[in-house]
Each structure stands twice: as C-alpha cells, then as structure tokens.
Amino acid sequence: MPEQSPLDLAEGDLFGPHNLPYGVFSTADEPERRRVGVRIGGHVLDAGAAALALGSPYAALLAQPSLNPLLAAGRTAWRDVRRALTAWVTSPAHRADIEPLLHPLSAVALHLPYDVADYVDFYASEHHATNVGRIFRPDGDALTPNWKHLPIGYHGRSGTVVVSGTDVVRPHGQRKTPADPAPVFGPSVKLDIEAEVGFVVGTPSPQGTPVPLADFRDHVFGLFLLNDWSARDIQAWEYVPLGPFLGKSFATSVSAWVTPLEALDTAQVAPPARDFPLLPYLDDSEEEEPGGYDIRIEVRxxxxxxxxxxxxTMYWTAAQQLAQMTVNGASLRTGDLFGSGTVSGPEAGERGSLLELTWNGRDPLELPTGKRTFLEDGDEVTMTAWAPGPHGTRVGLGEVTGRITPAR
Structure with a gap:
C-alpha cells in the first residue's frame, strides 16, 4: 500500500488548505537557517523553496528568515501569495514538487515569525474590565468614565515578546499590600495570565496620518494568540498614576503561527451593541464588514x-483599536503588534485571567496538581483556539504556551 501523502488530511483538520497560517522554522541539520513556513496539517511547507520550484514571482519575499518582507509587501501580495499557496497544496499537478518540501512539525524548531516593532495592549473586554473594577473598586463604578468612549490601551515592551514554548522567569519587583507598613522587594507572588488575541501590522503608515476604520485590512496582515503575563502584585503597587510597567514588561508570549485575516472571513461577527454614540473616527455602524471575530479560546x-x-464578546474591535492607535498621527511600522486585552465572557468559566477566575485569590481553582490562586513555579499555561471556517470547517489558531521557572 502506498504511503499516505502529508497533503491528504483527515476530515476536520484545523490546519487544512482553508487555513494556511504563516510561521518561521529551522531544521536540525541547518539550525541557523530560518525559513518562512506555512502550516498544512501536521507539516510545515518551506514556502520559499516551493515558490522557487514553481516559478512564483513572490519567491524573493518568501525566501527570507522572517515574515517582515511579506508583511511589508501589502495586501495585493498577501492575497496573491495565499492563492498560490492554496493551489500548491491542493492541486495534484503540484504534488511532486511540494511533497519533498514538507517537514513534520515534530522535526522543526519554530521561531518568532516577525521582527517586532512596537507593541500596544488594549483593555477591550467589558466583562474583564467590569470584573477588575469590581475587585479593586467594590464601592465605586466598575468601569471608568472613558471606557465606553474609546479603546483604552498602553504601550508595552516589544523586546520581551517571545515565541510560544519560551520559558517565563518569575519577575522581581516592589510590592505592597494595604497591610504592609512599607513596600518590599522580591519575586512576584501573584503571577497571572491574560488570554488575548494579537494582531500584526504589515503595511506601514506615515506619521501624522490617521488610519480610518475602513483601511484596517489594508494594514493588518493577520492575528494570533497572545498571553500577556502579568505580575498583579507588582502592577497594583506601581500602576498609579501612569499605568502598567514592570508588572507587564517581563514577558509577552505569542503563537509561532500567524493566521491571515482572509482565512477568518467566515468568522466575522458584529460586536456587542454599544451603549453610547461613538465619535466619528470610531463609529463602525456603517462599515461594510463586521469588526468582531467569533474565536473560541481554551486555556489550560x-x-x-x-x-x-x-x-x-469583545466590546472594541481590532479596527477601532487601530484607529485609536493612529488618530493622533502616530505612525504604523511593519511588525507592530497590538493585543486585544484580556478576553473574558459573561460566565465564570469564561474569564481570561486568574485574577478573575479566583477573584484575586479569594476562590482558589481546584486542579489535579493542587489548588491555585496564581501561578506557581513549574506551571505550564497553554492557550488554543479555533474559529468557524468556510463550508463548516474550523480554522485553528496556533497554540501559545509557556512554563513558569523560578525567579533568578
């Protein structure tokens, strides 16, 4: 019996030809040579080698150690390359050329797929923001007065964005509880997760020129899962009046795979109803495409x-976040990342942080490895997700995982 081709996928595979996320990989025989890869089932296609073998005009963009050249090439190139890749992995005429260029996922190393420029994180889930407000302001309003008028965000540290699978070292910092007479210094004792979806910018924009809602897909290449690790005790002491700093900047983990927006057309949904009229630059009520995405995340x-x-359930969409990022004239650069902010739903089992899941430690989680209020050394956090795809398929988002190692 002939051996089954890696291109003959089982029905329902989350990484079939309807998906084709991009990443960067290397092989054991050439560990220093990084290459653009496209995931198909349990294999990675060497995209540059395939483009060269099949005479693609985009071979130079794909024969790179990073996705940045492809990101910078713009939406027309993104569409053309995706169409070509789909044909290469589905047409029997191309199998002889494509199959030798497929590498089992188990045999490759995956790397951060782009050079990160700037990193911005938002606070776009009404359920998350309400929970946090109730925890820290039990006698006041859960949401701040500006929350439903603009997407609140902060600038993070791009140099500590790491690819899935990278260990996370428990951070040191100052902390002070209300009962402490003075702050103390030491390892964080309230290390947390934030389940998020991230977006990567491809096409840049000039400084001084805001990007309108309608231009979102001309600038944003794709999305991925993101875990914005958070040291809640460090954050609580330092964040007044300027916001997140050392409590967030020690590590942000991202998936090794970027799913192109085109793969998620079927997953587009309208965001929740807005409670207040929005200023024109954020008003998406007349936009042709709905701005939300039906993505189902699982945290382990x-x-x-x-x-x-x-x-x-996210109140603010990625298009609104991009518009907010640039409305003051701030420029976009290829490789800019922005995170959605913690994703939380209305139910207790849909909360995207331990801060909410344990209500700041009051209600510990019962796990087979013991009770948890916040993360302990050795804990491994894994996030996966899928979204509805065409013709009843599901589009898988690459997982993001990280293990906590002791403070140094």
Missing amino acids: INGEVVSTPPFS
Whole structure:
C-alpha cells in the first residue's frame, strides 16, 4: 500500500488548505537557517523553496528568515501569495514538487515569525474590565468614565515578546499590600495570565496620518494568540498614576503561527451593541464588514481546562483599536503588534485571567496538581483556539504556551 501523502488530511483538520497560517522554522541539520513556513496539517511547507520550484514571482519575499518582507509587501501580495499557496497544496499537478518540501512539525524548531516593532495592549473586554473594577473598586463604578468612549490601551515592551514554548522567569519587583507598613522587594507572588488575541501590522503608515476604520485590512496582515503575563502584585503597587510597567514588561508570549485575516472571513461577527454614540473616527455602524471575530479560546494550566473565553464578546474591535492607535498621527511600522486585552465572557468559566477566575485569590481553582490562586513555579499555561471556517470547517489558531521557572 502506498504511503499516505502529508497533503491528504483527515476530515476536520484545523490546519487544512482553508487555513494556511504563516510561521518561521529551522531544521536540525541547518539550525541557523530560518525559513518562512506555512502550516498544512501536521507539516510545515518551506514556502520559499516551493515558490522557487514553481516559478512564483513572490519567491524573493518568501525566501527570507522572517515574515517582515511579506508583511511589508501589502495586501495585493498577501492575497496573491495565499492563492498560490492554496493551489500548491491542493492541486495534484503540484504534488511532486511540494511533497519533498514538507517537514513534520515534530522535526522543526519554530521561531518568532516577525521582527517586532512596537507593541500596544488594549483593555477591550467589558466583562474583564467590569470584573477588575469590581475587585479593586467594590464601592465605586466598575468601569471608568472613558471606557465606553474609546479603546483604552498602553504601550508595552516589544523586546520581551517571545515565541510560544519560551520559558517565563518569575519577575522581581516592589510590592505592597494595604497591610504592609512599607513596600518590599522580591519575586512576584501573584503571577497571572491574560488570554488575548494579537494582531500584526504589515503595511506601514506615515506619521501624522490617521488610519480610518475602513483601511484596517489594508494594514493588518493577520492575528494570533497572545498571553500577556502579568505580575498583579507588582502592577497594583506601581500602576498609579501612569499605568502598567514592570508588572507587564517581563514577558509577552505569542503563537509561532500567524493566521491571515482572509482565512477568518467566515468568522466575522458584529460586536456587542454599544451603549453610547461613538465619535466619528470610531463609529463602525456603517462599515461594510463586521469588526468582531467569533474565536473560541481554551486555556489550560498543566493540561487542565480552566477557562473558555469567547472573543466574540469583545466590546472594541481590532479596527477601532487601530484607529485609536493612529488618530493622533502616530505612525504604523511593519511588525507592530497590538493585543486585544484580556478576553473574558459573561460566565465564570469564561474569564481570561486568574485574577478573575479566583477573584484575586479569594476562590482558589481546584486542579489535579493542587489548588491555585496564581501561578506557581513549574506551571505550564497553554492557550488554543479555533474559529468557524468556510463550508463548516474550523480554522485553528496556533497554540501559545509557556512554563513558569523560578525567579533568578
């Protein structure tokens, strides 16, 4: 019996030809040579070698150690390359050329797929923001007065964005509880997760020129899962009055795979109803495409499911976040990342952080590895997700995982 081709996928594979996310990989025989790869089932296609073998005009863009040249090439190139890749992995005429260029996922190393420029993180889930407000302001309004008028965000540290699978060292910092007479210094004792969806910018924009809602897809290449690790005790002491700093900047983990926006056309949904009229630059009521995405996230700690946050409930869309980022004239650069902010749903089992899941430690999680209020050394957090695809398929987002190692 002839050996089954890696291109003959099982029905329902999350990484079939309807998906084709991009990443960067290397092989054991050439560990220093990084290459653009496209995931198909349980294999990675060497995209540059395939483009060269099949005479693609985009071979130079794909024969690179990073996705940045492809990102910078713009939307027409993104569409053309995706159409070509789809044909290469589905047409029997191309199998003889494509099959030798497929590498099992188990045999490759995956790397951060782009050079990160700037990193911005938002606070776009009403359920998350309300929970946090109730925890820290039990006698006041859960949401701040500006929350439903603009997407709140902060600038993070791009140099500590790491690819899935990278260990996360427990951070040191100052912390002070209300009962402490003075701040103390030491390892964080409230290390947390934030389940998010991230977006990567391809086409840049000039300084001084805002990017309108309608131009979102001309600038944003794709999305991925993101875990914005958070040291809640460090954050609580330092964040007044300027916001997140050392409590966030020690590590942000991202998936090794970027799913192009085109793969998620079927997953587009309308965002929740807005409670207040929005200023024109944020008003998406007349936009041709709905701005939300129906993405179902699953969070596991040491293999145990602890939460299933629904991205469809996010109050602010990625297009609105991009518009907010640039409305003051701030420029976009190829490789800019922005995170959605913690994704939380209305139910207790849909909360995207331990801060919410345990209500700041009051209600510990019962796991097979013991009770958890916040993360302990050795804990491994894994996030996966899928979205509805064409013709009843599901589009898988590459996982993001990280293990906590002791403070140094």
